[in-house]
Amino acid sequence: MGSDDFYRLVRAWLTIHLPRARRLSPHTVRSYKTALNALLDYLRQTRGLQVGEVSFEALDHAALTGFGIWLLETKQLAPSSVNQRVAAIKSFLSYCAGEDPALVALWLDAKRIRPVRTSDRAPDALDMAAVEALIRTPGQDTPRGLRDTTIIVLLFDTAARIQELLDLTPADIETDAGQGRVTLTGKGRKTRTVPIMDTTAGHLDQYLAAFHPDARDSATPFFFTTRAGQRHQMSQDNISYLLNKHAAAARERCPGIPDRIHAHQLRHARAMQMLRAGVPLPHIKEFLGHANIATTSIYATADNKMVRDAIQKAASSTPDPVALWKGDDDLILQLAGLH
Template identity: 40%
Template sequence: MKALDDKFFKVVRDYLTIYLPRQKAYSTNTIKAYAETINLLRLFLEKEKHIRFTEITFSLLNKNVISEYLDWVEEVRGCSVTTRNYRLTVMKAFYKYAAMENPALIAPYMELKKIPAKKTIKTPVNYLSEKALNVLLTQPDTGNMRGIRNQFLMIFLYDTGARIQELLNLRIKDISLQSEVPFVYLTGKGQKTRAVPLQEKTIRHLNKYLSHFHPQKSWDTEKYLFFTVIHGQHSRMSEDNVAAFLKKYAKSAKEKFPEIPDRVYPHLFRHTKAMHLYQAGIPLSYIKDFLGHSNINTTDRYAFADVSMMKKALEKVSKTADILNEKGIWDDNEELILKLCGLK
């Protein structure tokens, strides 16, 4: 059996370069996020404990030290409770791997598992009203090529509910317009691919965009749907490029419609689509599949009644009461009220 203080950096290397990419087949972005968590642990130990990376051992990383690290992530770095909990999840996954490789680390892993996740306060999801969305979509100048591209990208981002990476990774070959139900293939987290149906109005915008940027005479199914040209070479459009024009359009839209938030970002379109679907009465299970969530708990964040939904519900109840014009069965019935409240 190996000693408890097996070389920490060697286990980290094997975990990030062999186990996660080859055995778990995790995406590059996921591996990057895991690496960031371990790298932050390294920075914590260096800054707060004056311990160099090569001096880190598993015996040093006990339950108390990891708890201190999580507090540092939240209090010193100013991260949210959600981020803190994510860092804890990654550390538990890493220790589980380490314990599989070296049975002597099973006990430290079991100790680490005892660290509870912090409770988070659920906050309403940020999203755009239909009017705010329409104002934002009319900001690009569609009299030029760039405006046509930027407007369609926002439309496609909303209509497909795609993550920005999913959208920018799209190639022409991922779009099927000849099927009975036209759709686009989106590849999300964990390299999971889902088919998202396209509506007729979306297809009209898509065809207009394709006629300008991907004319049939130069059709290449391997080309990125959204691209930039640098030194004559077509390249995948960057997230920074999208963020830049969204910032510009948000500013001009807010001058016309103050309801527009100060910050408009790609994921806001995804939240907006999900909320509009939920408000339209679409079951959460369908929204889950549409968004590509692996767990319904992730989709549950959209299941809350916003102010407009409450108002409509109250108006409906109010109208019903007016029609009935009857006295409530609980009026002047204290006994029933106590029972309904669980007090009797």
């Protein structure tokens, strides 16, 4: 089977099967698309295959096993992220096997790949000094500074996942004193309402007055970029860029800020802060939107590990079908639904 068959099934999986047959959220579909794009990047870098040359023949057991190792060692992804991407490829091959019996053997071979073992490594949470420095850096004397400060404050106070933040609309925000709250739409389109501090509500009021003065109940994107006079939802890349830009500036007065940061570190920081304040794990689970409390328990494990590390440190200081998929890589990716 050639590249035509491969990309035909990629497109059908991404644009029909996942969103329509399985009714998965756009965020989940994007994560599957990310996994496929990573696989194409891996095949290009390690096998020398250009986009138009990829076919099912390239997806043998050795390639798929190597894909996980490449994600772990070259791309330096966390084991959980590696397993998520490999599972997405397995899901794709399962779909393909259902569409074409000739691919059943390929899918069965892929099923034999074992997940990467995850460690009980502590979440890479920012400490509170780093969080405070990051919040103070953008300033609020310019519209962009006000926007960036609001983003950082809201990411921390709500412990929102980055896509949950981007999916917010003004209608999801309530800022009444003592009753401030934000409604987040998480994985599987499940919503949860989380309380916010009065200081956060004050930041949101300022932002609403500046960016949504006449549309506090609208369904437009809460955080947006403007292109050709039209408002568009900000992207995850936008958030990553502004966080790292401000982190670089904040590092001058807080050297403990890592060289590269990501939004999830603010989520981890909020969870650890709640744990240390005595908030029970079941409440933290609901606040974070975890499906299973075992996921939340990693914070308790992390806190115990930090205590042990601190004790040890203290101790140590004492003594067309054929033509359709040929041509420009960007065109192929677009047609396959990968752009």
